[in-house]
Amino acid sequence: MSAHASRAAIDAALIRADWPEAESVFTLRLDKEARAFAEAADARRAARSRAPFLGVPITVKDNFDLMGHPTTAGSRLLADAPPARRDAAVLERLRRAGFIIIGRTNMTEFAFSGIGLNPHYGTPANPAFTGERRIPGGSSSGAAVSVALGIVPAAIGTDTGGSIRIPAALCGLSGFKPTTNTVTRAGVLPLSTTLDTVGVIAQSAADCAALFDVIRDRPGPPRLPVPVQRIRLGLVCNYVMDGIETAVADAFADAVERIEAGGIAVERIVLPELDGIPAMMREATFASAESAAWHAPYLAAGRDDAYDPRVLTRIRAGETMTAPAYVALVAARAAAIETISAQVAGLDALLWPTVPFIAPTIAALADDAAYHAANLLALRNSTVANLFDGCAISIPCPGDGPPVGLTLAALSGRDDQLLGISITVQTVLKGA
Known part of the structure; x- marks a missing residue:
């Protein structure tokens, strides 16, 4: 290896x-610092x-504390905030492992969207589509594009309702959301204190697993290959399959066929609890209620004009959510987790499409109604894992068409088992 590798x-x-092609990927570049760290x-x-x-x-997402810089979370509101006094805990772990942070990446303001648009710093275009500007997915938009362009082999982001897995799926990458409390959020600006999770976007499930081992709070067991004959997957046939675009349905069906042909057992299942998710969140949502509480001082100070109006709408929705509605949501979530855990006993992981559509053009979402409709649909499938405190990974479906993501999800705490299964599944898909 070269002395200057x-x-x-x-x-x-x-x-x-x-x-x-990397325009708008970064909110902060650390060229001088990165070169100094490289020499060291x-x-x-x-x-x-x-x-x-x-x-x-x-690269790391713009909502992670970086010593000496304000943590802006894709906003202009916090541009003049006091600089962080130390790195976020995850960044400290990355540095100890030898990684060199070259910059902080763009994101939907305050991580509050699955689309990835940002009116303050611009929107990075999805590299999978040449000659046109399509959405990268969000909220970890710049993180995904930094990997898709080959700037870095992996990026660190956050996932509250799919913010790692959605951009990974739309950009043709792998994205892993661990169980919420497996990775510290110390030094990460919150969206939802209940649902926020720190995770990884990379080229493969194996790379995601390697990065997870660096950032996780406690070491896991040795990760051994999982033989295909020992894997039993549950293909969810309700809720997450509704309203899926034909191109997504075809790519996903082909991937499932390849998985089964590779010797992995796939069982078609229905989870009635999923159909109740819209009703569960009708009166309150964790993200809106908890973000409204965090932003209350800024809203009280009349800082509305500093926000992305589309993000502000979702934050302000939390102001009308009552305490009884929030408590009812907490109870309904706990009950649903218990029921679903019983329903999927015996299955190693669940399977569904990550995003129901192919990445639309940025121009197609100029209208607010179109934007909000697309955002709700983008988040629908991926939110399942956050809402039920599971772990989940999106890996690319094979094929020559536009990127389509395939989700593998498991119950809380089964991260290492899920990663082992995902590596095997991805190997089967690549070899089929």
Whole structure:
């Protein structure tokens, strides 16, 4: 390996970050700092450092604290906020493992959308579609595009209702949302304190697993390959399959056929509890209620004009949600988790399409009604895992068409089992 391997890797990443296709990917670039860390990494390599990811470039979402910089979370509202006094805990873990952070990535303001548009910093275009500007998915938009363009091999983001898995699916990547409390959120600006999860976007399930092992709070067991004959998947046939575009349905059906042909058992199931999700969240939602509480001082100070109006609408919706409605939501969620856990006993993971549609053009969502309709549909399937405190990963369906994501989800705490299964499934899909 070259004595300047880290510097070369960082220089290559920064060159790609300057490509026209990377416009609006970053809210903050750390070129000078990254090059200095690369020089230090090369010196550590010469001294035989055992850091497993020494000199590897990575990006982090704009809602993570970065020492010396305000945490803006894709907003203009917090541009003048006091700089963070230390890195978010996850960033500290990344640095100890040898990763070099080259910048913070763009996102939907305050992480409150699955579409990925940002009127303040611009919207990064989905690299899977050349010659047209289509949505990258959100809220971790810049994170996904930074990986899809090959700027970095992996990116760190957050997921409250699909904010890692949606952009991963729409950009043709893998995105993993762990069980909520497996990764600390210390130093991460919140959207929903109940649902927020720190996770990873990368090229493969194996890469997601490797990054999860770096950022997780406690080490997991050795991750061994899971033989196909030991995997039993439940293909969910209700709720998550409603209103799916033909291109998504076809790509997903082909992927399922390949999975079964590869020797993995797939059982068609119905989960009635899913059909009750809209009614469960009719009077209150965790994201709106909890974000309204966090933003209350800014709203009381008359700072409405600093917000993305589409995000502000969803935050202000939380102001009218009553305490009894919120308490009822908490109770309904707990009951649903218990019921679903019993219904899927014996299955290793659940299976469904990540996003019901192919990435639309940015222009198609200029109308507010079209935007909000697309946002609700984008979040519908992925929110299931957050709402029921599970873990989930989106991996690409094979094929030559536009990107379509396939979700594998499991119950709370089964992250290592899910990742092992996902690696096997992805191997089957690539080899079919």
